[in-house]
Structures are given as C-alpha cells and as structure tokens.
Amino acid sequence: xxxxxxxxxxSGQEQPxxxxxxxxxxxxxxxxxxxxxxxxxGFVLLAVQYRPYSVPTNSMEPTIxxxxxxxxxxxxxxxxxxxxxxxxNDPLWEGSDxxxxxxxxxxxxxxxxxxxxxxxxxxxPVTEPYLQQANQATLLGQSRFSVLVPKGRLFLLGDNRPVxxxxxxxxxxxxxxxxxxxxxxxxxxxxxxxxxxxTVPRTNAFDALPGPDATAHGPLAPxxxxxxxxxxxxxxxxxxxxxxxxxxxxxxxxx
Numbered sequence: 001x002x003x004x005x006x007x008x009x010x011s012g013q014e015q016p017x018x019x020x021x022x023x024x025x026x027x028x029x030x031x032x033x034x035x036x037x038x039x040x041x042g043f044v045l046l047a048v049q050y051r052p053y054s055v056p057t058n059s060m061e062p063t064i065x066x067x068x069x070x071x072x073x074x075x076x077x078x079x080x081x082x083x084x085x086x087x088x089n090d091p092l093w094e095g096s097d098x099x100x101x102x103x104x105x106x107x108x109x110x111x112x113x114x115x116x117x118x119x120x121x122x123x124x125p126v127t128e129p130y131l132q133q134a135n136q137a138t139l140l141g142q143s144r145f146s147v148l149v150p151k152g153r154l155f156l157l158g159d160n161r162p163v164x165x166x167x168x169x170x171x172x173x174x175x176x177x178x179x180x181x182x183x184x185x186x187x188x189x190x191x192x193x194x195x196x197x198x199t200v201p202r203t204n205a206f207d208a209l210p211g212p213d214a215t216a217h218g219p220l221a222p223x224x225x226x227x228x229x230x231x232x233x234x235x236x237x238x239x240x241x242x243x244x245x246x247x248x249x250x251x252x253x254x255x
Contacts, residue, residue, distance in 0.1 A: 093170060103155055155178075
C-alpha cells in the first residue's frame, strides 16, 4: 500500500499537504528578480543621465562617423577638460548643436603647428592618437594661428581636421573660442549603429600638460552592462526553468 501525505482540517476531512517550493524554483525566482532589478536600474540610469544626439557630418571621423547617434552626459563648464568631446551650441557659429573636441581651455595658448604638424598648447606639442595619420600630415599645409584662450572659453577642433568647420574657421569671432557655458554635454559613447556601439574612450593626449585634462566618464559602461546583463539573466533563467519543467514532465511520463 502507498502512503499519501495528508492533513486534517477543522471538519476532520483529510486534505493533501501543500508542496514546498523546490530549490530549482527558488533559484529561478531569484535569478529573474535580480535580472529585472539590474535591467530596470540600468535603463533608468541611462535615461536619466544620458541624452542621444545625432551627428550629421563627418567632422569627427574616425572617432565618430556621420549618421552616428551618440550618448552624451550633461557637464558643468568647470568640469570640461582638454581632450573632451563635447556638444555645444554657439549662435555666432551655426546656431545648431555641434560636436567637436576641446583642445585648449581658458588661459591656454594654442597654436598651429610644429614641424610634425602637431598643435601646441602653451608651447608643448600634442600627439593626438585619435587623428588619422593622413589628417595629421595635412596640418602642415594649413593656415597658422596662435590664440590665447580667454578665461571661461574653449578652443575646439574636429578630429577630421581637413574638413572640420571648427575654431580655425571662426578666428574672426572671439578668436575662434566658444564660451564654456554653451557646452550642453560631453560625448561618452555611440549608441547607433549597433555595429559601432560602445564607449568613446577618454584620451590621455593632454595628460602631460598642467591643468584640466580629459575628464573621467560617467556611469555609461556600468549602466549598459547592467541593462544588457539583466535582460540576459532574465531570459536565460526563464529558459532554463522552462526546459527543466519539460524535462521533469518527460521523466514522469517515461516512469
């Protein structure tokens, strides 16, 4: 005779005992909960801390291509350093959002160029690894300039120097400088196209100079990893639970 686990209620009737949750079920619930928290938390952080901007021109190639959608973090004027890629809007230029790289800040003297085609900041030649070699060579033939950047202003250049419409072509307007408070955000990553998606690395090209260097990035990478990792964990845990349930049912039928 097979014994059946039962219990009696107040009426004296026998009732089957409730089955305790299995270890696998507990782990599945925990995995889905953790995954949802990570995914939602990462997504909220991205939505609150970053804004997407579409880049219409190739002035920042090869770092950022025309048509890319970048993710930018709001930044205070005092936190902008040399080497930062920023989005700004100067009504005396084009009156629209532009993306350029800061190469000099208030108090710097930026000049073009040394015998190797490098810009100099306070007399120090700057090797910029993000420039294409062909672009660097073309700087030797460009117009010379030397600008003392006023306090609270920035001198900006595109990474694609031969085509970029940047501070060099606006030297007749405040010596090509832009007020730091007209910067709206600092570019930290590329969101689209997916094949180019990723963070834009901080440059160390200006680290040897005294003064503000390129700033450390915000929580973009951790937020993306949390969002993607959480989604993967939820899907993987749910799939393992489904396959595990099917396997148990098949074993029961065979038994």
